[in-house]
Amino acid sequence: MRDFDGFVGAAKDLFGELVQQELLSFEDAVKLKDTPGIYVFYEEGTPVYVGRTRKLRQRLRAHVSDSHNSASYALKRTRAAHGLAATYTKSMSRKVIATEEPYRQTFLDEIAKIKGMRIRFLEVQDPIEQYLLELLASLKFEVSLSGFDTS
Numbered sequence: 427m428r429d430f431d432g433f434v435g436a437a438k439d440l441f442g443e444l445v446q447q448e449l450l451s452f453e454d455a456v457k458l459k460d461t462p463g464i465y466v467f468y469e470e471g472t473p474v475y476v477g478r479t480r481k482l483r484q485r486l487r488a489h490v491s492d493s494h495n496s497a498s499y500a501l502k503r504t505r506a507a508h509g510l511a512a513t514y515t516k517s518m519s520r521k522v523i524a525t526e527e528p529y530r531q532t533f534l535d536e537i538a539k540i541k542g543m544r545i546r547f548l549e550v551q552d553p554i555e556q557y558l559l560e561l562l563a564s565l566k567f568e569v570s571l572s573g574f575d576t577s
C-alpha cells in the first residue's frame with residue numbers, strides 16, 4: 427500500500443493527465459462509459475466545477491435532471507444567483523428552490539447552462555486518488571470548495 431506522499435504524487439500526475447484530456451460537449455460526454463473518475467465543467471473556457479463520480483454517465487445525467495436531490499450544481503448556482511445561503515429550513519429547502527418561483531425558473535435556466543458546458547473527464551478507479559485529485563483540481567482551478575464543507 428502506498429503512503430500518503432505516494433497518493434499525493436499520484437494526484438499531481440493525474441492532474442497533468444486530466445488537463446490533457448479532450449474538452450467534450452456535454453452531449454458527447456454523456457456517451458462515455460459509466461466509469462469512475464473526475465470531471466470538470468468548463469463555462470466559456472473557464473473551469474467552474476470539479477466533481478467525482480463512480481458512474482460518469484449517470485452522474486452527468488443527474489446534473490441536468492430537474493430533481494433537487496440530483497442536480498446539486500444547478501441548485502448551488504441558483505442559490506448564488508438569488509443570494510441565498512445553503513440552509514436546512516423548510517422555507518428555503520432544496521425542494522422549495524427547485525420547485526417554487528422565482529427560484530424554479532432560475533434552476534431550470536442553470537440546468538440549461540450546464541447542458542451547454544464543456545467537460546473534461548479522467549477515469550480514476552482508486553477512491554483515494556479520486557478524492558485527492560478532486561481536491562487538487564478544485565484548488566488549482568480555483569473553483570468553489572463547498573462540496574467539501576460538511577457544516
